[in-house]
Amino acid sequence: MMHWIILPVVLPAFLAPFIVLAARYHIGIQRVISIVGILSLIAISAGLAWQASDGTVTLYQLGDWAAPFGIALVADRLSTMMVLLTSVLAFFVMLYSIGSNWDQRGRHFHALFQFQLMGIMGAFLTGDLFNLFVFFEVLLIASYGLMIHSGGNPRLHAGVQYVLFNLLGSTLFLFALGAIYAETGTLNMADLAQRVTLIDPAATVGIRIAAVLLLMVFAIKAAVVPLHFWLPSSYAEAPAPVAALFAIMTKVGAYAIIRVYTMIFPPDLAVTSGLFGAWLLPAALISLALGMIGLLAAKRLDRLVAFSVIGSMGMVMVAISLFSPAGITAALYYIVHSTLAAAALFLITDLVRAGRSNLDITAQSPIAGAVPTAALYFVAAIAMAGLPPLSGFVGKLLILNAGFETTTMAWIWSVVLISSLISVVGFARAGSTIFWKAASVPHPEDHTPAEPPSIMAYSAVGGLIVLLIAHTVLAGPMTNYANKMSTQLFQPDTYIETVLDTPGKLSGADAKEH
Numbered sequence: 001m002m003h004w005i006i007l008p009v010v011l012p013a014f015l016a017p018f019i020v021l022a023a024r025y026h027i028g029i030q031r032v033i034s035i036v037g038i039l040s041l042i043a044i045s046a047g048l049a050w051q052a053s054d055g056t057v058t059l060y061q062l063g064d065w066a067a068p069f070g071i072a073l074v075a076d077r078l079s080t081m082m083v084l085l086t087s088v089l090a091f092f093v094m095l096y097s098i099g100s101n102w103d104q105r106g107r108h109f110h111a112l113f114q115f116q117l118m119g120i121m122g123a124f125l126t127g128d129l130f131n132l133f134v135f136f137e138v139l140l141i142a143s144y145g146l147m148i149h150s151g152g153n154p155r156l157h158a159g160v161q162y163v164l165f166n167l168l169g170s171t172l173f174l175f176a177l178g179a180i181y182a183e184t185g186t187l188n189m190a191d192l193a194q195r196v197t198l199i200d201p202a203a204t205v206g207i208r209i210a211a212v213l214l215l216m217v218f219a220i221k222a223a224v225v226p227l228h229f230w231l232p233s234s235y236a237e238a239p240a241p242v243a244a245l246f247a248i249m250t251k252v253g254a255y256a257i258i259r260v261y262t263m264i265f266p267p268d269l270a271v272t273s274g275l276f277g278a279w280l281l282p283a284a285l286i287s288l289a290l291g292m293i294g295l296l297a298a299k300r301l302d303r304l305v306a307f308s309v310i311g312s313m314g315m316v317m318v319a320i321s322l323f324s325p326a327g328i329t330a331a332l333y334y335i336v337h338s339t340l341a342a343a344a345l346f347l348i349t350d351l352v353r354a355g356r357s358n359l360d361i362t363a364q365s366p367i368a369g370a371v372p373t374a375a376l377y378f379v380a381a382i383a384m385a386g387l388p389p390l391s392g393f394v395g396k397l398l399i400l401n402a403g404f405e406t407t408t409m410a411w412i413w414s415v416v417l418i419s420s421l422i423s424v425v426g427f428a429r430a431g432s433t434i435f436w437k438a439a440s441v442p443h444p445e446d447h448t449p450a451e452p453p454s455i456m457a458y459s460a461v462g463g464l465i466v467l468l469i470a471h472t473v474l475a476g477p478m479t480n481y482a483n484k485m486s487t488q489l490f491q492p493d494t495y496i497e498t499v500l501d502t503p504g505k506l507s508g509a510d511a512k513e514h
Contacts, residue, residue, distance in 0.1 A: 003060070004044060004047060004048060005048065005058060005059075005060040005073050005074075005075050005125065006060050006062070006073055007044050008041055008044055008045060008048075008083050008087070008117075008121040008125065009073070009118055009121050009122045009125065011037060011040060011041060011044070012037065012041070012114040012115065012117040012118040012121070013114075013115075013118045015033060015034070015037045015114045016111040016112075016114035016115045016118070017111070018033070019033055019034075019108075019110050019111045019114065020108060020111045027103065027104055030103070030110040031098050031103070031110070033110070034094055034110045034113065034114070035091075035094060035095075035098075037114065038087065038090050038091045038094055038117075039091065041087040041090070041117070041121075042084070042087040042088060042091060044087075045080065045083045045084040045086075045087040046084060048075050048080040048083065048084075049077075049080040049081060049083070049084045051075070051080075052075055052076055052077050052079075052080040053077065053481070055077070055484070055488060055494070056076075057074065057075070057076045057494050057495050057498040057499075058074070058075040058076075058498075059072060059073070059074055059127075059498050059499055060072065060073040060074075060075075066501065067127070067188050067190065067191065067499045067500055067501075068128075068186045068187075068188030068190070068191035068500070071126075071128060071131055072126075072127040072128055072188065072190075072499055073125045073126060073127060074125065074126075074127035074190075074495065074498070074499060075125060076488060076495060077481070077484060077485040077488055078255070078258070078259070078332070078485050078488070078489060079124045079125050081332075081336075081481075081485065082124040082251070082255055083121055083124050083125065085248065085251075085335075085336060085339060086117065086120050086121065086124070086248050087117075088467070089244075089245065089247065089248055089339060089340070089343055089464075090113075090117055090245065092244075092343070092460045092461075092463045092464050093241050093244045093245045093343065093347075093460070094113065094241075095456060095459065095460040095463070096240075096241050096244070096347050096350075096456070096457050096460035096461065097109070097113075097241040098456060099453070099454040099455070099456025099457035099458075099459070099460060100240075100241070100350060100354070100453065100454065100457045102149075102150075102239055102240065102241050102350075103241075105149065105150035105239070106149040106150040106151065108145065109146070109149055112142050112145040112146050112149070113142075113146065113245075115138060115141070115142035115145075116139065116142040116143060116146060116245065118135075118138060118142075119135045119136070119137075119138030119139035119142055120135075120139060120248060120249070120252060122134075122135035122138065123135040123136060123139065123252050123255070123256070124252070124255060127188060127189050127190060127499055128187055128188050128189065129177060129180065129187040129188075129189060129192070129260075130177055130187045132256065133170070133173050133174070133177060136169075136170065136173065136221070136252075137170060139249065139252070140163065140166050140167075140170065143162075143242075143246065143249065144159055144162065144163050146238070146239070146242040146245070147159040147162060147234065147237075147238045147239075147242060149239050149242060150239060152237075154237050155237045155238070155239075157233075157237075158233040158234050158236070158237035158238070159234070159237075161230055161233060161234065162230050162233075162234040165220065165229065165230035166220065166221075166230070168220070169216075169217050169220040169221065170217075172213050172216055172217050172220075173213075173214075173217045175213055176210045176213035176214045176217060177210075179206055179207070179209055179210035179213065180192070180207070180210045180214075182206065183199065183206045183207045183210065184196060184199075184207070188499065189259070189260070189263060189264060189499075190263075190492075190495060190496040190498075190499035190500050191499075191500060192264045193263045193264050193492060193496055194496065194500075196264055196265065196269065196271055197269065197271070199271050201270050201271065204271045207271055208271070211265050214260060215257065215261070215280070218253045218254075218256045218257045218260070219253065219257075219283070220253070221249070221250065221252055221253025221256070222250050222251075222253030222254050222257065222313050222316075222317060223250050223253075223287070223309070223310050223313050224253075224283050224284065224287050224313065224314070224317055225283050225286045225287040225290055225310075225314075226283075228287060228290075228310055231250075231306060231309065231310055232294065232303055232306045232307060232310070233306075234246075234306075235302075235305070235306040235309060235346075236300065236302040236303045236305075236306045237302075239350075240346050240347055240349060240350030240353070241346075241347070241350075243302075243305075243306075243346040244342075244343040244344075244346040244347050245343070247309065247338075247339045247340075247342040247343040247346065248339055250309065250313050251316075251335050251338075251339055254313070254316050254317065254320060254331070254335060255335075257317075257320055258320060258328060258331070258332075258489065259489075261323065262323075262328070262489040262490055262492070263489070263492045263495065263496075266323075266490070267323040267324075280317070280320075280321040281318065281321040281322070281408060281411075281412075283317070283321075284314050284317035284318040284320075284321050285314065285318060285411060285412070285415045286314070287310060287311070287313060287314030287317060288311050288314030288315055288317075288318060288415055288416065288419050289314070289415055289418075289419055290310065290311075290314070291307050291308065291309070291310030291311025291312070291313070291314050291419075292307070292308075292311045292419040292420075292422040292423045292426065293422060294307030294310065294311075295307040295308050295311060295422070295423055295426040295427070296422050296423075296425060296426040296429075298361065298426070298430075299360060299361055300358075300359045300360055300361065301349050301352060301359040301360075301361060301430060301434065302346075302349050302353075302359050304361070304426065304427075304430055305342070305345045305346055305349055308342065308345065308384050308423065308427075309338075309342050311419060311423065312334075312338035312341070312342060312384065313338075314419075315334060315338070315395075315396070315399060315416070316331050316334055316335055316338065317331075318399060318403070318412060318415075318416070319331035319334060319398075319399045319402055322402055322403060322406060324402060325483070325486045325487060325490055326398075326401065326402035326486075327399075327402040327403070328482075328485075328486040328489060328490075329398065329402070329479065329482045329483045329485075329486040330395065330398035330399040330401070330402045330482075331399075332482040332485055332486065333391075333394070333395050333398055333475075333478060333479055333482045334392075334395035334396075334398070334399065336391075336471060336478070337383070337391040337392055337394075337395050337468065337471055338384070338392075338395075340383075340464050340467050340468050340471065341380055341383040341384040341392065341468060342384065343464055344376070344380040344383075344461055344464040344465055344468070345377075345380045345381070345384060347457075347460060347461045347464070348373060348376050348377050348380055348461055351367075351373045351376070351453050351457065351458075351461070352367060352373060352377075352434060354367070354453055355367025355370070361429070361430050361433050361434060362433065363433055363437035364434075370435060372458060373435075373453075374431070374435040376458075376461050376462070376465060377431055377434075377435065378431065379465050379468070380464075380465065380468075381427035381428075381431060383468050384423070384427070385420060385423040385424045385427050386420050386423070387420075387424065389472060390468060390469070390472050391468055391471040391472040391475060394472060394475045394479075396416060396420065398479065399412075399416065400412070400413055400416060
């Protein structure tokens with residue numbers, strides 16, 4: 001049994017209580033533990049991704065209980081890529097948190113951060129729908145604590161709204177799980193993939209309802225219209241490092257949709273045929289349009305970035321809703337890009353906040369460190385808007401190409417291109433107002449110059465920008481790898497055989513793609 005698979009879940013689960021019990025009053029020790037733990041996660045995640053890169057599907061059975069009765073963790077190309085992306089993102093977010101002293105503005109930041117990582121890692125690695133629900137709840141609890149970190153009424157209000165909306169999603173999730181178990185007698189994903197195909201087409205009401213409920217739950221996590229209301233206020237009011245980490249949270253919903261609706265409810269399945277395409281694509285296009293319109297209309301920089309996240313998730317969901325190998329390939333490439341770009345923008349927003357009394361998009365006196373902050377904003381905005389030469393442009397080309405031969409090509413191309421233009425105008429307006437027009441506004445007479453952000457804070461944002469550039473330079477290999485992931489998702493036989501240990505088939509760490 002490959003024990004390395006469980007370490008991304010167990011390591012932060014052990015570090016969080018250790019920080020609370022042994023280093024509660026020693027911020028220096030907490031920082032060292034967090035950085036060392038995250039670096040360890042990066043090394044472990046890279047090893048798992050390397051092992052899965054040749055098509056290997058590795059299974060870990062907790063307590064050595066065989067699926068579908070026991071708890072199973074499964075590492076394939078998709079799950080290990082998402083785990084690695086989370087680990088790398090967490091490192092730069094933690095680096096910024098330390099460099100900006102955000103971790104000292106409230107209690108238990110580092111412990112909650114570790115619990116958050118535990119929930120995210122578990123959601124990506126689990127092979128069971130019920131345990132996906134469990135890890136969603138871990139995410140919810142930890143993210144609420146992080147969101148209200150350092151307090152304040154606006155933050156508390158946004159946190160309550162966030163929790164209530166996600167509790168609704170949790171309730172729907174339980175209803176969906178109950179319906180699925182009543183229809184199939186299992187919640188293991190690999191086992192479900194086999195049992196759903198055996199359902200009589202004349203008795204599909206229960207499983208169709210369950211499939212729709214699941215999609216609604218994942219759409220809430222992915223902030224798809226009309227289930228996106230929780231995101232703008234929650235992300236805008238959250239501490240900047242927390243909002244940057246939350247850039248991966250919406251991707252958990254996208255990941256779940258990709259996993260479940262390529263393996264359990266694939267497009268060619270008669271039981272759920274025609275159930276999703278009719279409305280998921282329109283919802284995704286509306287999300288994209290609404291996100292970019294909100295970006296253009298935003299009066300505060302933090303809300304502008306929050307609406308850009310909604311728009312980027314709309315872009316991802318447009319690709320996913322095609323339910324084709326080309327669409328999933330484009331979505332996977334864009335997921336990496338949008339996660340890094342959104343995180344960088346949230347951290348840049350905090351750099352602006354450090355030198356101004358507010359984040360209103362109005363001409364105010366210049367901020368400390370305006371030149372490097374403006375340069376970082378310029379690059380991140382180009383990336384998020386999808387302008388050449390950065391990876392957002394490549395991702396949008398892949399999405400447009402995936403929709404080229406579909407009957408909805410005109411709608412996809414029109415919305416994507418027009419929304420891209422709107423986003424360019426929105427980012428340009430905000431950037432010129434905050435950085436360029438500020439030069440003409442004198443400081444007040446009683447102005448006390450703010451200290452420029454630390455080198456560590458700038459290094460964290462710069463690291464994310466470097467990753468965006470690397471994602472662009474390596475667009476060819478990354479797209480090829482995303483295509484291999486897509487192929488593996490639409491041919492889940494190896495995954496199913498590994499998890500269920502089907503007699504006469506390959507299983508465990510020896511399962512290779514053929």
